[in-house]
Amino acid sequence: MKIIHLHHSGFLIQFDDKTLIFDCFTKIPNNFMRKGIPHYFFVTHGHSDHFSRDILNVEKEFQPTYIFSDDIPEMHTPRNYRMAPYQHMSLGGLDIKTFGSTDLGVSFYIAANNHRIFHAGDLNWWDWDTTLRPDIDPAQEEKDFKAELARMKGLPMEFAFIPVDPRLGDSFYKAGEYFIQEFHPKVLIPMHFRDDFSIIEKFKTKVEPTDTLIPDFRGRNITLKTSWLDQF
Template identity: 55%
Template sequence: MKIIYLHHSGFIVELERMTLIFDAITNIPPHFLRKGRKNYFFVTHSHQDHFSQKILSYGSDYDTTYIFSDDIPEKGGRDIHYIAPYQKISFPGIEIETFGSTDLGVSFFVQAEGKNIFHSGDLNWWDWDTASHPNINPEVEERDFKAVIQKIEEQIGKHKMDVAFVPVDSRLGGSACRAAEYFIDKLHPKVLIPMHFWEDFSVIRTLADRETGSGTEIPLFEDRNVVIGNY
């Protein structure tokens, strides 16, 4: 399983027989998509830092299926499937289950070719500074995030996550890593890959240093369109 970082929350997961693309908003270099295999595009929600209509253009050149959160306005087309939180959908060789978010849309749990992959979308512990976000209730944000994590733990706890993509949003300051730390503590993914960090790659190192000895690998990377690793 090869993991490629595109930008922000966008990743490619290349398996033996299919490719999974999550929240791609930038042009995908041609060598990262291969013809002659199935390509699944996942979009967690409609925010412009997670969804770009340009991904629909890949459907003309590749064997492509799209799985969109149902908050995205319908685009039509037989290869686009809309899904709400806490639903399931399957295709040959792949099982997809959605969970909630603490913003718009869904988070995805995908099982394919013996691998278990989780993409959080905007499921995050949004612990904003109330001075800059006076309408935020920190207690509610904590409660809502932990409630979704509990549902994930109850539903798929028996399935060890091979890779989880989780936000570490630098705009949250000292709380940037809080969601990822809690995620690791409760769900113990083999590999956790930070995302949603707005070009501040330093926060990846911060999380990795804090989680030394946790049993979860946190790979370090410092650029777009790079192969993070093979798992």
């Protein structure tokens, strides 16, 4: 198993028999794609920093299948599926459940190859500075985020991809910290920070000590091949 950070909230997970790709809106290096292996593209919502129509141009030899949030218009391409929040689907050895978002679209909970993977999309505790976003109700944002996570109570969490967004200022860590407290995932992978990789170390200083492993990575198209992943 390999986990590759593409960019922002984009990740690629390689198993021996399949590849899962989440929220890709940048070009995937050719060496990350494997001929004759099915590639499953998951898109949590239609924002331009999570979705590009370029993924529809993947060559047939990579056996692409697309699982879109239903906020994205129907695509006229083979093997594509649309899912609303709180739906369930079995597909190609994957068990896929959707949950909601505190912005747009869905979040994905996937059982694959004896692993449990959660990709939050834009499900985040959007605790904006109200001097910058006077339209935001911080109390309601907290309530909405925690209510959505309550819907997932009891689900085993192994790999969780959670927004750690530096635009939130001093509140950037709240979603990740709360997620760790509620679910104790084995691994929490920060995302949704563009190229501000320094936010990962800042996040770790906020939430550690914790039994949850938090990888540190410093670039786009990086394979997370550190000792913490070897045990999985």
